[in-house]
Amino acid sequence: MRANDKDMSENLVACAECDALHRWRPLAPGERARCIRCGALLYRRSRLSCDQMLALVSGALLVFLLANAFPIVDLEVQGIRNGASLIGSILALIEQDRLLVALLVFATTVLFPLVDLLTMFALFATLKCSCWAPWWRWSNCPIWPGSCPGCPCGPLAP
Numbered sequence: 001m002r003a004n005d006k007d008m009s010e011n012l013v014a015c016a017e018c019d020a021l022h023r024w025r026p027l028a029p030g031e032r033a034r035c036i037r038c039g040a041l042l043y044r045r046s047r048l049s050c051d052q053m054l055a056l057v058s059g060a061l062l063v064f065l066l067a068n069a070f071p072i073v074d075l076e077v078q079g080i081r082n083g084a085s086l087i088g089s090i091l092a093l094i095e096q097d098r099l100l101v102a103l104l105v106f107a108t109t110v111l112f113p114l115v116d117l118l119t120m121f122a123l124f125a126t127l128k129c130s131c132w133a134p135w136w137r138w139s140n141c142p143i144w145p146g147s148c149p150g151c152p153c154g155p156l157a158p
């Protein structure tokens with residue numbers, strides 16, 4: 001394979017539905033590329049930039065931490081005040097020897113959302129860093145080689 005052939009194949013996008021090959025081209029924010037044969041979505045570009053997505057995920061992380069720091073229920077009856085936070089509820093389940101339920105509540109309300117938010121934060125922080133360091137390209141990424149040709153703030157796979 002010649003170097004020119006390799007460059008040509010890196011700019012081609014195959015339709016997932018009918019295998020038609022299309023030449024990749026940069027899109028405007030919010031624009032979608034569709035297959036000319038079957039109309040399936042090939043790739044799209046988000047309306048939000050890397051900076052906006054990073055700010056959105058950072059805000060979501062902050063709200064998540066604040067939501068878990070304060071009680072979800074706060075009762076006051078005849079001067080006696082009692083509050084329950086999510087972590088406090090999980091600890092109460094553990095004290096009642098309901099370990100499986102406590103694990104399930106912890107995983108679905110704390111662990112999975114936190115992992116999701118941290119993963120998105122790491123992804124967009126990496127994209128932002130690659131904007132700051134133009135020598136880094138997604139085509140060099142060992143995990144996702146060639147998944148996002150050109151600017152990393154460009155189109156993302158559907």
Ligand SMILES: [Zn+2]
Nearest residue numbers: 015018035038
């Ligand atoms: Zn197609």
